[in-house]
Amino acid sequence: MPEAAVIRAASLVLAHTPGLARHGSKPMRTLPGDAGLTRDFLANLRSFDDAVGYPAHQAFLGACHPRELPPRPWVGASMAGAERFAPFGELMPEDEFLGLMAAVDEFDLLVLTPEVAERAVKRLAEHPLAAHLDLSRVSAAAGDVAAALASGALPVHLAPDTLAGALRGAHEEDESLVSHVLLENLACKATGTLALLHLLHDNGVDPKAIGYTISCSEEAVGDRYQRGGGNMGKTIAAVAGLSESSGADVKNFCAAPIPALVIAASLVVAGVVEQVVVLAGGSQPKLGMKFEGHLRHGLPVLEDVLGGVAVLVTADDGVSPxxxxxxxxxxxxxxxxxxxxxxxxxxxxxxxxxxxxxxxxxxxxxxxxxxxxxxxxxxxxxxxxxxxxxxxxxxxxxxxxxxxxxxxxxxxxxxxxxxxxxxxxxxxxxxxxxxxxxxxxxxxxxxxxxxxxxxxxxxxxxxxxxxxxxxxxxx
CATH class of the missing domain: 3.40.47 (Peroxisomal Thiolase; Chain A, domain 1)
Structure with missing residues (x-):
């Protein structure tokens, strides 16, 4: 058995989702019934270019070290040379992200307008990870959004207020399977998948070499009999082609990634498996969480991105930390x-x-x-x-x-x-x-x-x- 475990590679991604920000927990509770606040909220959503150029996002994605960030304020101070793709991953625009959600949707929950679906397929086909995405699912997601909304589906928008699709609930009486909960889970699955695919693709990792996948996300996948039962780890492993992997979830509120890393290293050192992936998708409920403070201070809605991370833990290779x-x-x-x-x-x-x-x-x-x-x-x-x-x-x-x-x-x-x-x-x-x-x-x-x-x-x-x-x- 190996004497030590190492971290061989890691990836980070962001998805710019201002159109989904209205479905964050705080906006979802605050905006309905307040037309003025809704108007201000929609008027202060950032453009994709502003999100890419935002210095803190570039530090997150590895274009610079955090200590190299310019003095604040960062709003309005776009970083020179900022690009969508960066050393650790990428910042994906929201139309592509809706397509990615459709690509990982195994239960036909998401319906997209034909125009949005067609555009997403075209753009994702040009993505470096295109070979790993099921674009046929994106095409199949095109449908009658008006009919879905009439049956109670959740409207899905592109910012600021363009209807792009609808997300259906999976059970009328199960609160764990209502549309806004499934949106949280599907967004988490999509961002976690994006991070994992970057980890594999950008570092030349063989997906069949991964023996176990641990998710440490904040979502709660389940039904009314097992709320939060999981298993997002194996769910994402499957969609990313990790055919030899099993998986599980680790929950500990915001602290979960560190216990997940320790468990992964312990599995490797104990000889249970040779390679473990630790990953997490983004938290949809936290979009727009502090938007009222931002608007009061003349700032845009800054919580408009979902994140994702993936980490490869292996036996000691003599080089990696x-x-x-x-x-x-x-x-x-x-x-x-x-x-x-x-x-x-x-x-x-x-x-x-x-x-x-x-x-x-x-x-x-x-x-x-x-x-x-x-x-x-x-x-x-x-x-x-x-x-x-x-x-x-x-x-x-x-x-x-x-x-x-x-x-x-x-x-x-x-x-x-x-x-x-x-x-x-x-x-x-x-x-x-x-x-x-x-x-x-x-x-x-x-x-x-x-x-x-x-x-x-x-x-x-x-x-x-x-x-x-x-x-x-x-x-």
Missing amino acids: RIRLDAVGRHRVASGGSGAQILHDLAVRPLEAIGARLCDVDDYATELHNPEITEPQGSGDVAARNYKTIAALAARNKEITRDEIDSFVATRGMPGYAPTQGHLASAVCYLPHSLSRLTTGPADRVLLLAKGSLFLGRMSQRSDGMSVLLQRNGG
Whole structure:
């Protein structure tokens, strides 16, 4: 059995979906019945070019390191040379994304207008991943949208307000299979598939070599007897051609990607399988989540993208960054719930376990939410708050002085840059950056930390979290 597991490759994608933003949880509850607010919402949706040029998106997709981002504000400051395709993946326009949803729709839930279906087929046929997409499903999705709407289907739009299709519910009495829930699940499946196909295609990975696929998305696939039962992992593996893979889902609110990585590495080191993919699709309910704050501050609706990630975990190849299973931080039940107590469990304790200090880590990746999205609605700068707490812990341990806290944050932290797709912003979005930093770059250690809010489900008052150390491979 291998002595260690490594992260061999990773991909990140975004799908620009301003037309779907009205079906985010907050807009869906707030816009109906308020014509003025709806008008302002639709008038402030971003164009695709604006989304591509947005500096934070380019950092997310790997065109620059987060520390290389220009000073804020980023709205209106399009990055020179920004392109749709970037080192980690791509930002897909919404007409193609509707086609992608149709391509992965196995139950004919999505009906597209003939014009939208035809255009999507044409554009997806020119996509680098075209050979892996079932474009016949997209053509077959063309149909009578008016009839679908008359039967109670959910309208689907291209921004700002062009009817593009409708999504049917699958059961009249099952709340888990109503149209807006199925939209969430289908959007998650499509973005996760896009990320996985980029992982395979861009890195020359044999899909038949993958033995297990773990999804750590935030959707809840199931029916009324098994709400959230899953299994999005195997679902996406199947559509992407991973014929030898089984799969399962890991759920832990925003923290899920880190436990999923630890489980994947454990499966490899235990010899259960040789290669595991960890992936996640986007969170449709979080589109437009903070739009009211954006509009109040004269900003466009910034939560207009869905994200996706895919990571390949394999046995040690002597080159790729190692996953240190002896340096995993766990927020224990016995630990307190304050920010400092959580980060002590996630940062200090795993490093102490291997005889390392906080200053021995080159990069800390924590909750990397874009502050330009979070601040207008009063949530503050989440990343900066976490980095200051970690630096304060280093000062308390006498690794640095109080006067060196700002320097610690500047050199080992980074500005938040990820869309508020909770699980993707929680450290895993930095994983592709960490691969280059730990192979061809100057870093030796990167600590990924993620936190989850268990109290949101009203079953526990607690939070949770996990961290894992990545280390340069010594060969």
